[in-house]
Amino acid sequence: xxxxxxxxxxxxxxxxxxxxxxxxxxxxxxxxxxxxxxxxxxxxxxxxxxxxxxxxxxxxxxxxxxxxxxxxxxxxxxxxxxxxxxxxxxxxxxxxxxxxxxxxxxxxxxxxxxxxxxxxxxxxxxxxxxxxxxxxxxxxxxxxxxxxxxxxxxxxxxxxxxxxxxxxxxxxxxxxxxxxxxxxxxxxxxxxxxxxxxxxxxxxxxxxxxxxxxxxxxxxxxxxxxxxxxxxxxxxxxxxxxxxxxxxxxxxxxxxxxxxxxxxxxxxxxxxxxxxxxxxxxxxxxxxxxxxxxxxxxxxxxxxxxxxxxxxxxxxxxxxxxxxxxxxxxxxxxxxxxxxxxxxxxxxxxxxxxxxxxxxxxxxxxxxxxxxxxxxxxxxxxxxxxxxxxxxxxxxxxxxxxxxxxxxxxxxxxxxx
Amino acid sequence: xxxxxxxxxxxxxxxxxxxxxxxxxxxxxxxxxxxxxxxxxxxxxxxxxxxxxxxxxxxxxxxxxxxxxxxxxxxxxxxxxxxxxxxxxxxxxxxxx
Numbered sequence: 001x002x003x004x005x006x007x008x009x010x011x012x013x014x015x016x017x018x019x020x021x022x023x024x025x026x027x028x029x030x031x032x033x034x035x036x037x038x039x040x041x042x043x044x045x046x047x048x049x050x051x052x053x054x055x056x057x058x059x060x061x062x063x064x065x066x067x068x069x070x071x072x073x074x075x076x077x078x079x080x081x082x083x084x085x086x087x088x089x090x091x092x093x094x095x096x097x098x099x100x101x102x103x104x105x106x107x108x109x110x111x112x113x114x115x116x117x118x119x120x121x122x123x124x125x126x127x128x129x130x131x132x133x134x135x136x137x138x139x140x141x142x143x144x145x146x147x148x149x150x151x152x153x154x155x156x157x158x159x160x161x162x163x164x165x166x167x168x169x170x171x172x173x174x175x176x177x178x179x180x181x182x183x184x185x186x187x188x189x190x191x192x193x194x195x196x197x198x199x200x201x202x203x204x205x206x207x208x209x210x211x212x213x214x215x216x217x218x219x220x221x222x223x224x225x226x227x228x229x230x231x232x233x234x235x236x237x238x239x240x241x242x243x244x245x246x247x248x249x250x251x252x253x254x255x256x257x258x259x260x261x262x263x264x265x266x267x268x269x270x271x272x273x274x275x276x277x278x279x280x281x282x283x284x285x286x287x288x289x290x291x292x293x294x295x296x297x298x299x300x301x302x303x304x305x306x307x308x309x310x311x312x313x314x315x316x317x318x319x320x321x322x323x324x325x326x327x328x329x330x331x332x333x334x335x336x337x338x339x340x341x342x343x344x345x346x347x348x349x350x351x352x353x354x355x356x357x358x359x360x361x362x363x364x365x366x367x368x369x370x371x372x373x374x375x376x377x378x379x380x381x382x383x384x385x386x387x388x389x390x391x392x393x394x395x396x397x398x399x400x401x402x403x404x405x406x407x408x409x410x411x412x413x414x415x416x417x
Numbered sequence: 418x419x420x421x422x423x424x425x426x427x428x429x430x431x432x433x434x435x436x437x438x439x440x441x442x443x444x445x446x447x448x449x450x451x452x453x454x455x456x457x458x459x460x461x462x463x464x465x466x467x468x469x470x471x472x473x474x475x476x477x478x479x480x481x482x483x484x485x486x487x488x489x490x491x492x493x494x495x496x497x498x499x500x501x502x503x504x505x506x507x508x509x510x511x512x513x514x
Contacts, residue, residue, distance in 0.1 A: 243465035254461035301436040305467045305491045311418050312432050402457040
């Protein structure tokens, strides 16, 4: 058992100049076989491993990662957490995740800095208003907290916003989810990694998958750069590279990989204490605890795997931010980057069995996977352990593209694609 | 910013173009005889290639004509442009894992 993090361990380690903290997780060489292999050590993959061990007692698990832990979209997103989705299936899935978020730091004994500062979605025209009202009503029927703010209330909730927005994007109202907010994205990966490792899960980095071992329609293992790893069950949680891995296993996905960009400004004193999102103008903004403004931009329209995006996309977003928040006009941006998001035709994820027996896939989170990290891992662990989906993710199977039962969340997804 | 060579207008900036997704997807010849699975494959499943990808572009703020392009989806390099209705030029595959 690992030493617990607490005020006392902090004090004790302060006495030795913080030079003797134990490592948070091991870096073992892979064994020749495991019960379950999870491909992808991002937040979703590590959460899956953690819940496999905790909820289902399956501890003979390896999480393999081609790069470094949490180095993909987990470390690249804009850290927003909310659950105000339109349809029953999504509302329940994201709400389950939000409830797990609320106890996550305590559960993992790792401060994920979850801050329920409130997420506001703006309406700029009559259609936005109707769409927003519909979604607020749907949320409330599903037990998801959501309320309507008039322009005056918006101004009171977020004083730095310009309601006229230069006349270009007038703010006519907003929805507010007070339980929504932000979390420290890296800490989520690290916290799950440490907690999973403590339960016996092997986390193997720098180990790209080169193929799958499939015999008569059943998964037998994974071919990796560190040799063949046999496994009874394999879960794929690799976001942007889902189609590539599905291709190795011999099936196709309805997923398009697109570069999604984000950027941060120079750090400043606290100026915006909530999350403001606007789907209509493709801009969302919050302030990190370091003081940087964290700004999410849109997706490039073309297929890309290069983890970088095009300048016109960020330009459009910053133009909208400058209209909505005139006081940010002279801020300088420190860095911008891109991640590859796996978008689905209905902007909803796929958490499903696959045509290969014993092979499971969790993908298609598109532009909004971070908020679902705990819930995604929780239902995916159930799907793998029981070989059937949990009621919460039963609607999110690959078969919905054949049945036509799509879960269209383009309105709630906030980034158009 | 991509510099895309429209076969009709020459090199222009990316912002003048709209994207049309994967090229050479054939419409079903006998739609009334297709199974749900075949419809799903036609309507929703994507190649989403990592490597050389054949795709359609529309020069919407120019000549407003469609054309095809072969692009490396990792380097974003445009390897060839060719007219709608013609076969793609022979290109070396680029394998990325």
